[in-house]
Amino acid sequence: MKIIVCMKQVPSSNDVHLDPVTNTIIRDGNKSIINPFDSSALEQAVEIKERLGGEVTVLSMGIPDTQRLLRDALSRGCDKAVLLSDSAFAGSDTLATAYTLGLGVKKIGKFDLILCGKMAVDGDTAQIGPELAENLNIPHVTDVDEVIFVNDKEIICSKLIDGGSQILNVPLPALITVVKDIKIPRLPSIKGIRFSQTASLEILTAQDISADITKTGLNGSPTQVVKTFTPVQENTSVEFKGNAKKIAKQIASVLGEVL
C-alpha cells in the first residue's frame, strides 16, 4: 500500500485571544502545530501500513518552518516527507492549494490512498480533500470515522452524515478525509526519533513540481478576503443573584419565555 497523508501547519489556536481595544487577534507564543485532524489521519495511515506493508508519505504545502513539524511526523511512523515551499504558493485559497498539492502528489508518484483531515482548525474550510480528489480524478469520502476494511483494491469505511452514519465501499485509488477521533496519535518512539533525524525530507519549489504560477498562491486564488473583523458581541448580560432556589426560578422563567 502506498499512502499519502496531507498535513497542514496551523497556529496553535490555544493562545489566540482578542484585544478588546484594537480589536485584533493577539497570539502569545506564536507556536505552530500540525492540524490535529491530520495527526489522526497520520496515525490511521501508519496503522494500515503496519497491517498491509507499504509506505506512508507525508505531504504538506507550507512555509519552511513546517519542516520542524514534518520531522515530528517522521518520528511517528511515516517513511518520507515532502514539503512544497515557495513564495509563489503564498496567499493560496483552497483552489490554489488543491492545485499545488495535486502536483505534489503527482511528483510523489503512484499511490493507493490519500488521507486528509476533515478540516484545518484555522480555516475550517474542509474543502481541500474533495478538491484534491477532483483534481486527481479519484473518488473521495469525507468525515470518515472508521476504516472497516482496506486492501490494495478497495476500502470499506464508515462516514458520519447528518444525523447518522453510512458505510461505503470505494475502489482505490481514493481519498478520504477523517474526523479527529478516528485514531489517537501515537507518541514518538526512541527509534522513531532517531529515524526522523536522518529520514528523507524533500523540499520542493514551484519549479520542482512544474507548477504554473498563474494557478498558485494569490494569483491562482479566485477568492479574496476583503475584510476581517471581530464579531460584535452584544454582551449585555443580566446577573441573577440570590439563593439557589430563587436563581432556579429565574432560569425557569427565561426558559419558559424561549421554549
Place this chain on the structure above:
Amino acid sequence: MANLTINKDLCNGCGVCINSCGNNAITLDNGKAIVNENCILCGICVDSCPCNAISIENISQPTKDISNSSGIWVFAEVSQGKLLPVGFELLGKGRALANQKKCSLTAVLLSHSSEAMAKELIYAGADDVLICADKDLHDLREELCTTILCNMIMARNPEILLFGATAFGRSVAPRVAARIQTGLTADCTMLEIDDKGLLRQTRPAFGGNIMATIICPKTRPQMATVRSGIMEPIHRDTTRIGKIVRVPFPSKLKTKTKIMETRLNKSTLNLADAKALIVVGKGIGSKKNMALVNQLADLIGASVGVSRPLVDAGWSEYKHQVGQTGATVAPKVLISLGVSGAIQHLAGIYRAEKIIAVNTDPDAPIFGVCHYKIVADCVEILKELIEIYKK
C-alpha cells in the same frame, strides 16, 4: 507574483501586526516592521495595522470573460426522500438577492422524484426549478452529482451557486468548484450583494474568533456553502408560479462509490439542530452528577452537550462534545454548567441565541459571552431546577 508591502513612511513600529501574525512572519527592524519568508499572505496584518501601512500587491492575474453569466442558483438537497430545510432558507435569502440583482432564482433538484418537491421550491421563492431525476439519485453521491451539476453550470452559466453547509453540501460543492475552477467559500453565515453586484460572503474563521468577508471577482459561478438555521425562508406562497425544466440524466454515468448501508441515529442526537441544550463542563464535579443533568434534560426536552475534558475523562462520549473539535451548536437557549469558556469551547457555542451560564468563578471567560450570568454552584442550581420541573 504577489507581495506583502509595508510602507516605511506610514509604519510607526507599534508591533500590532507582529501580534496578529500567526506565522512569525513580521519582525521589527530599526523600529519598522519587516516581513520574512514565513509570510503566507493571509492578510490578517493588513486589517490589524492602525496606520494602514500594510498592503498586498497582486501583480498579475489572469482574467476570464465572465460577462455572460447570470442568475442565482440554490442546490435543494434531498435527504431520506425529503427536501432539507436549509434549501428553503437559501431560497429565502436567494429571493432577496435576486430581487436586488434583478435576476432569476433557480432551484436545482437532483432526486429520485418528483413534481411535488419542485412545486414546493417554487412556493418557497424559486422562479424555476432544474430537475435531474433518476433512481440512481436516490442516495446522493458526490461523483454523480458533480458531473450533473457541472454539466448544468457549463450549459447555463449561473452567476451565483449556493449549497447548504450539510455534510453532503460541504463534500460535493468543493468537487464542483474544482472542476469548474472557481472559488468557493465554506460555511458562510452572511451573504450580501455589494455595489458592484458581487456576492460578499462572510464566514467565521479561527473558531469564530474573527469573521472574514470574501469575494470571488474573477470566476463564475461565485460559490458558497451556507450554514443551516441562519437564513430566513420566505412565507410559503402557493399562488406562486414557476417553470420546471427537466435535464436528462447523463446516460453513461456511473459511480464507483457504493453505499452499503445507511444508519440513522434512533436517539436523534443531533446537537447542531437542538433547540435547547444543557452543556456541562468540569465544574459538574463527578460522573455521578451527569445523571442529574440527563434528568433535567429529559424534563425540559433539551439535549446534552459537554466540554472536551468530560469526554477525555470518560464521563461522556465524543458525540456530545461541543466546541472547535466537536459539534457547533445553535440552540435557542443554552444552559452552560461549570464550563470555563476556553476559546476552543466558545468556538462551538457562539451561535446560541441565549446563553445562561453558571460558574463559581465570577471571572470565568464564559461570562464574557453569556446573556444571563449566575455565580453559583452548578450542582445546587441543577437540583433546584429539577425540583421545579418535576412539579
